[in-house]
Amino acid sequence: xxxxxxxxxxxxxxxxxxxxxxxxxxxxxxxxxxxxxxxxxxxxxxxxxxxxxxxxxxxxxxxxxxxxxxxxxxxxxxxxxxxxxxxxxxxxxxxxxxxxxx
Numbered sequence: 001x002x003x004x005x006x007x008x009x010x011x012x013x014x015x016x017x018x019x020x021x022x023x024x025x026x027x028x029x030x031x032x033x034x035x036x037x038x039x040x041x042x043x044x045x046x047x048x049x050x051x052x053x054x055x056x057x058x059x060x061x062x063x064x065x066x067x068x069x070x071x072x073x074x075x076x077x078x079x080x081x082x083x084x085x086x087x088x089x090x091x092x093x094x095x096x097x098x099x100x101x102x
Contacts, residue, residue: 003033007038015038032069034069045068054070056070057069
């Protein structure tokens with residue numbers, strides 16, 4: 001399913017905060033289509049996606065805004081599954097929470 005999120009006119013860190021809230025409850029394969037105007041988010045959003053294993057499907061610049069399409073990771077890790085010998089606590093839209101980190 002595709003979800004649109006428009007944070008145009010809002011300064012950082014609002015676009016990232018709203019993206020994080022939007023991710024809650026989404027399923028594997030869902031796409032969030034985020035539009036923003038905050039220049040700092042050009043770096044913050046992709047960094048957050050990379051750290052949390054979200055796939056950036058598309059990233060474009062329009063006249064005065066940017067648009068980024070974000071998809072959850074393709075393979076979800078499930079509670080109790082080991083990742084690099086660490087036990088997964090839970091998952092949400094592909095974000096992995098692991099005891100002790102990776």
